[in-house]
Amino acid sequence: MPDSNDVANFREADLLACIPHLRAYARFLTGNRERADDLVQDALLRALTAAHQFQPGTNLKAWIFTILRNLFYNEIRKNRLKVQSIDDLAGDGPSTPATQEANLEFADFRRAFWQLGQAQREVLIMVGASGLSYEEAAAICQCAVGTIKSRVSRARRELLKILQDGNLVQSRADSDPTAGLGDVLDLMIERKSTAGEEV
Amino acid sequence: MVNKDRQGTRGRPALSETQGVAPGEAPQPNVAMDRWFQQQLTLLYNDVVNEPVPKEFLEILGKIGKNKPSS
Numbered sequence: 001m002p003d004s005n006d007v008a009n010f011r012e013a014d015l016l017a018c019i020p021h022l023r024a025y026a027r028f029l030t031g032n033r034e035r036a037d038d039l040v041q042d043a044l045l046r047a048l049t050a051a052h053q054f055q056p057g058t059n060l061k062a063w064i065f066t067i068l069r070n071l072f073y074n075e076i077r078k079n080r081l082k083v084q085s086i087d088d089l090a091g092d093g094p095s096t097p098a099t100q101e102a103n104l105e106f107a108d109f110r111r112a113f114w115q116l117g118q119a120q121r122e123v124l125i126m127v128g129a130s131g132l133s134y135e136e137a138a139a140i141c142q143c144a145v146g147t148i149k150s151r152v153s154r155a156r157r158e159l160l161k162i163l164q165d166g167n168l169v170q171s172r173a174d175s176d177p178t179a180g181l182g183d184v185l186d187l188m189i190e191r192k193s194t195a196g197e198e199v
Numbered sequence: 200m201v202n203k204d205r206q207g208t209r210g211r212p213a214l215s216e217t218q219g220v221a222p223g224e225a226p227q228p229n230v231a232m233d234r235w236f237q238q239q240l241t242l243l244y245n246d247v248v249n250e251p252v253p254k255e256f257l258e259i260l261g262k263i264g265k266n267k268p269s270s
Contacts, residue, residue: 012260019256024247037253044259105211109239128237129244156236 009054015047018061021130022068028125029072029118039075043068062136065126069140112162115169120155127152211235 022043026036046067047054054063113121126137127148134152138145162168212231 016252016257016260019252020248020250023250023252024244027247037255041255041259044256048259106239106242110243113240113243124240125244128240160232160236 009051009056010060014060015044015064018064019044021061022064025065025125025130026068026072028121029069031114039068039072042071046071059132059136061130062132062140065130065132066140108163108168109159111168112159115162115167116155116159119151120158123148123151124155124159 019040022040023036026039026043027033030036030039043064047064050067054060113124116124123137123141126132126140127134132140134145134148138148141148212229212235
């Protein structure tokens with residue numbers, strides 16, 4: 001007997017479970033709490049509209065991540081989405097109670113993370129934190145698996161280098177959430193132009 | 200054998216991706232660093248994941264029931 005909350009090819013409970021991950025992914029894409037949540041709402045609405053396109057048995061989270069990512073880059077290209085600083089996250093520490101030293105470590109890590117380029121932050125979150133496989137991340141980013149692996153590897157190296165060299169920015173306002181975004185957009189435009197698709 | 204010249208500060212492990220070894224031996228991955236890195240990344244991510252879901256999202260989900268196809 002079908003679940004009364006079933007629609008098209010996924011359940012409300014499954015979609016609900018994706019929301020915290022969508023919010024996290026969007027937060028690290030946009031660098032702004034409000035913009036991130038707007039993006040997630042748009043992605044959810046789009047997912048509901050296109051629910052019939054979802055293949056049952058496949059990864060719903062990866063599917064919605066793809067929707068959200070496409071919305072994000074579409075908005076960037078149209079210059080509608082203004083990526084702001086992450087000052088609203090100032091002072092936030094890990095939600096899990098920790099020693100003061102652990103908080104300092106986490107603060108350093110977070111600042112170093114936000115000094116990475118946007119594409120590097122994205123793959124670290126997708127593969128390293130949200131549990132997506134390299135293959136799923138590659139499908140979402142529409143690139144080769146090898147590209148994702150090398151991007152993750154470079155991101156880790158760069159983040160560790162920032163920490164090791166002590167090149168942490170003093171103010172979060174000095175961190176640019178859009179760092180590296182131009183390179184990613186150029187790559188996407190070049191790829192789509194090659195494929196004959198409308199950018 | 201960990202390279203003491205690159206000893207971590209504030210209690211975190213040394214930040215090299217590999218650990219120093221004797222000449223001629225292949226460098227070994229720094230397991231402690233890998234574990235620490237993953238822990239920090241998870242903390243960063245879970246900070247957002249663990250936030251309560253705003254009601255606006257739940258209202259969107261409420262549309263699911265209205266969109267189900269008729270049997």
